[in-house]
Each structure stands twice: as C-alpha cells, then as structure tokens.
Amino acid sequence: xxxxxxxxxxxxxxxxxxxxxxxxxxxxxxxxxxxxxxxxxxxxxxxxxxxxxxxxxxxxxxxxxxxxxxxxxxxxxxxxxxxxxxxxxxxxxxxxxxxxxxxxxxxxxxxxxxxxxxxxxxxxxxxxxxxxxxxxxxxxxxxxxxxxxxxxxxxxxxxxxxxxxxxxxxxxxxxxxxxxxxxxxxxxxxxxxxxxxxxxxxxxxxxxxxxxxxxxxxxxxxxxxxxxxxxxxxxxxxxxxxxxxxxxxxxxxxxxxxxxxxxxxxxxxxxxxxxxxxxxxxxxxxxxxxxxxxxxxxxxxxxxxxxxxxxxxxxxxxxxxxxxxxxxxxxxxxxxxxxxxxxxxxxxxxxxxxxxxxxxxxxxxxxxxxxxxxxxxxxxxxxxx
Numbered sequence: 001x002x003x004x005x006x007x008x009x010x011x012x013x014x015x016x017x018x019x020x021x022x023x024x025x026x027x028x029x030x031x032x033x034x035x036x037x038x039x040x041x042x043x044x045x046x047x048x049x050x051x052x053x054x055x056x057x058x059x060x061x062x063x064x065x066x067x068x069x070x071x072x073x074x075x076x077x078x079x080x081x082x083x084x085x086x087x088x089x090x091x092x093x094x095x096x097x098x099x100x101x102x103x104x105x106x107x108x109x110x111x112x113x114x115x116x117x118x119x120x121x122x123x124x125x126x127x128x129x130x131x132x133x134x135x136x137x138x139x140x141x142x143x144x145x146x147x148x149x150x151x152x153x154x155x156x157x158x159x160x161x162x163x164x165x166x167x168x169x170x171x172x173x174x175x176x177x178x179x180x181x182x183x184x185x186x187x188x189x190x191x192x193x194x195x196x197x198x199x200x201x202x203x204x205x206x207x208x209x210x211x212x213x214x215x216x217x218x219x220x221x222x223x224x225x226x227x228x229x230x231x232x233x234x235x236x237x238x239x240x241x242x243x244x245x246x247x248x249x250x251x252x253x254x255x256x257x258x259x260x261x262x263x264x265x266x267x268x269x270x271x272x273x274x275x276x277x278x279x280x281x282x283x284x285x286x287x288x289x290x291x292x293x294x295x296x297x298x299x300x301x302x303x304x305x306x307x308x309x310x311x312x313x314x315x316x317x318x319x320x321x322x323x324x325x326x327x328x329x330x331x332x333x334x335x336x337x338x339x340x341x342x343x344x345x346x347x348x349x350x351x352x353x354x355x356x357x358x359x360x361x362x363x364x365x366x367x368x369x370x371x372x373x374x375x376x377x378x379x380x381x382x383x384x385x
Contacts, residue, residue, distance in 0.1 A: 001025065001346060004185050005199040006172050006209055008034035010148055010330045012201035013155040014338030019199075020164040022342045027193055028156070028164060029185065031171040035152040038203050041226050041302030043248055043260045044146040044331045045241060046071060047088050048112045049138060050103035059353035060310060063336055065111075068142055070335040078158060082150040084251070088143040089126060090243040091135050104138045113141040126238045128290050145241055145250045148331050175212045175322065182213050182321035197315075197345055199323045204303040206312075206326040213322040217359055220306040225273045227280055229256035229294040236290035247284050256297055259284055304328055313337060313357040314344070324359055 001024050005016040008030035016028040046068060056064070075083050092100045104114045115138070122137040123129060131137065160166060167190050175198060176184035184194040200209045200217075210217040229252075237257060242249045252258040259281065261274040274280040277296045285291040311327035323345060325337045343349040 001197070002027075002195045003197045003199060003345060004029060004193055004195040005201055006185065007201035007203060007205070008152070008156065008166065008168075009037050009039040009201070009203050010035075010152060010334040011203070011325050011327070011337055012199070013152045013159070014334040015199055015201055015325055015341045016164060017155045017159040017162075018338035018342040019346065020159050020162045022346050024342075024346055026159070026164045027167060027195070028159065029167045029170050029172060029187060029190075029193075031169070033168055034156055034166070035149040038302040038304060039148045039152060039331060041224070041300040042148055042304075042331055043224075043226065043250070043258065044148045045088070045143075045248065045250070046083070046146060046332055047140060047143040047241070047243075049088070049090065049107045049114050049140040049143070050100065052110050052112050053103035053106035057310065057356045059356055063353050067332055067336060070339070071146075074335050078151075078154050082147045082154060083144065084147070085142060085144040086240045086251075088140045088241040088243055089122065089129075089238065090138045090140070091131065091245065093245040096245065097136050100138060101136060107140075115139045115141070126240070128236045128288060129238050129242070130287050130289060139240075143241065146331050147253050150253070151331075172209065172212070175209075177213075178321075180318060180320065182319060195321075197321050197323055199325060199341065199345075201325050203326070203330060204305045206305055206324065210322070210324060213319055215316055215319050215322060215324075215359065216362060217312060217324060217326065218308055218362060219326065220308060222304045222306055223273070223301050224260060224304055225277070225280075226300045226302065227259040227261070227277045227296055228252055228254060228298050228300075229259070229281065229291060230297040231255040232257055232290055232294055237288055242288075244284075244287060247280070249284060249288065254297070256294070257288070257291060305330075309356075309361060311337075311357045312359050313340065313354050314359060316359050316363075 003019050003024050003026050005012050005028045016026050020026045107114050117137040119131050119133045119135050170187050170189045172185045173188050174186035175182050182198050186192050202209045204221050207217050207219050246263050247261040249257050249259045261280040277299050306328045312324050315323045327333050340351050
C-alpha cells in the first residue's frame with residue numbers, strides 16, 4: 001500500500017514512521033522543513049493532572065490513559081534524550097484552589113501519581129521558587145515535557161532508515177481524484193504522486209488541504225506566544241514544569257527557560273497571550289527570581305489547530321482515501337494517532353475509541369422538508385360551467 005502523508009510536524013512524523021514500520025510505501029511531503037510549524041513553537045507538555053479529572057467522551061478518555069505509556073515505549077524504541085520526566089508543580093489562584101484540590105483527588109483515584117503539598121514542603125523541594133505561604137501545591141510525578149524538534153528529527157531519521165521518502169520544501173497544490181476517492185497528490189516540485197491513501201496531517205493548514213479534496217473540516221486557530229530566555233544557571237531554577245495560575249515554564253534545550261503565559265486558569269486552549277515578552281518575563285520573575293537578570297533570547301508563536309468537539313481522525317465515507325489526523329496537543333497525542341492510523345489504514349480496523357473523532361460529525365443530514373402542496377392537495381375549487 002502506498003500512502004502520502006502531508007505535513008512533517010509531530011503528527012505527520014508519527015504517522016509516517018508508524019505506517020512505514022508496518023510495511024507501507026510512504027512519502028512524507030512537507031512544504032518547508034520538518035518541525036518548523038507549531039511543533040517547534042509549542043510548550044510540549046506531558047501531563048495527566050488535571051486532565052484525567054475532566055469529564056470526557058468515553059473513547060477519548062480511554063485513549064488519554066495510554067498517552068504517557070506510549071511515550072515510555074517510544075523512548076525504548078527510538079532511544080531517549082528527547083523526553084524529560086521531570087514532574088509538574090501546579091498551583092492555582094485563590095478562587096481555583098478548591099477545584100484543583102478536588103481534581104487532584106479524582107486524578108489520584110484514577111491512578112495518577114499526585115501529591116498535595118504545603119508551601120514549606122514545596123519551597124524545600126523546588127530550588128529558586130517563591131510561593132505564597134498559604135498556598136496549596138500539587139506535584140505530578142509522571143509528567144514532564146518533550147523536545148519536539150529532537151523527537152521529530154529522530155522519527156524522520158528512523159522513517160528514512162526504513163526506506164521512507166521525505167520531500168522537503170514541497171507544497172501540495174491539488175489532490176488527485178478517482179471517482180469519489182482521493183488517489184494521490186499534485187505537488188509544485190515533485191509532480192504527481194499517486195497513492196492508495198493521503199493523510200492530512202497539516203495542523204493549522206488542515207482545513208485548506210481538506211478543501212482540496214472537497215471536504216469541509218472546520219478548525220479554530222488559536223495563536224500562542226512562547227518566550228525563551230537566555231542561558232540560566234540550572235541550580236537557580238526548578239528543573240520541573242511549573243504550572244502557575246497565569247503562566248507555564250520549563251527548561252529549554254538551549255539552556256534557558258521556556259515560558260508560555262496564558263493569563264488565566266487551565267483551559268482547553270491554554271488561555272490568552274500577554275502584552276509583551278519583557279513584561280511576561282518580569283511577571284514570571286516574581287516567582288522565579290533568577291529570571292530577573294535574564295533576557296528574552298527569542299520568541300515564537302505557534303498556531304494551534306483546535307477542531308471543534310475534539311480531535312479529527314478518519315476519512316469521510318464519501319471521500320475515501322483522504323484520512324484526516326488533526327488535533328490540538330499534537331505532540332502529546334502524536335504516538336497515539338500514529339498507532340491508530342496504521343491500524344486503520346493498513347490493517348482495515350475500525351478503532352472504536354475513535355467513534356467521536358470522525359469527521360462526519362461536521363456534516364448534517366439534509367432535513368426532511370416534506371412535499372410541497374400541489375393542486376391535488378388544495379381544497380377543491382368549484383368551477384363554473
């Protein structure tokens with residue numbers, strides 16, 4: 001089976017690698033360079049708290065429970081160095097503390113290793129962190145962050161070692177059709193590539209590629225600002241992920257600190273954006289004093305694709321051959337989507353946990369209007385003779 005995967009970010013790299021590993025002939029097409037889009041401008045956080053306390057559709061909830069285990073397995077498979085299980089420390093604004101406490105208890109019941117700490121214990125464990133003395137703090141042990149560009153590089157290298165083809169700087173300009181089915185792509189540099197299936201893993205461009213195949217897949221595009229400081233002495237800042245009421249921070253491979261300011265509590269899209277990088281850094285430095293003498297080294301904005309109602313995985317029945325894999329949290333969900341896409345595309349499975357993720361949910365049946373009244377349905381009319 002030949003498959004064209006469009007998009008070499010996190011999701012596309014996982015899907016291409018897993019399809020090739022399962023024996024498919026795979027061409028991975030990327031309009032620029034791998035990991036240049038949202039995957040390189042993401043906080044790339046792996047966490048189960050408070051997500052495991054949320055009420056979710058049953059299939060997605062079942063898949064969420066497998067995410068961290070898949071990363072542990074993938075590290076064994078590919079070799080490590082790109083995933084950092086450093087834990088996450090979370091605290092909320094005063095109005096959020098009761099809800100976070102309850103969420104921690106629910107997560108603990110569902111198997112998440114979380115500890116509820118007081119301020120003294122927290123400051124004793126977290127070097128370089130200032131916290132309010134009356135706060136409550138939750139530490140999740142089996143969580144951390146991913147060096148997404150390094151992981152994508154590793155996935156694509158293994159994909160190519162297995163015989164997969166990567167086309168860089170190559171844009172898909174049209175989709176081939178064979179009847180109703182999508183049967184390949186037309187590119188600006190590599191010409192026409194015929195295939196048994198095309199995978200739409202283009203992230204924030206997902207609606208555009210879908211449209212080339214006659215599919216209407218809506219996405220909300222939510223930009224998120226990332227800030228990276230210059231190098232910081234690692235002994236002066238916490239080594240874990242910090243999930244504060246208005247910002248997130250973690251170590252960065254550059255030796256600095258990566259910061260995402262969201263301006264509000266946990267939401268499905270990580271909230272809003274701060275006024276300027278310098279002001280955000282000054283805000284974070286109130287809790288991490290070592291950053292007061294640091295500078296903003298660079299910033300980036302990731303365009304997060306948020307499908308209404310959650311991830312989109314699968315093909316429309318009336319547009320076979322065009323398989324969509326689009327979701328928020330593409331780094332965290334990447335290994336799961338890669339596995340499931342291979343099962344469905346290559347082995348003919350219908351994964352039941354994906355029932356609510358199908359793109360058909362964006363379509364409505366044409367309503368039954370009923371018959372229009374015609375002469376036969378009108379009251380009889382007397383005709384003068």
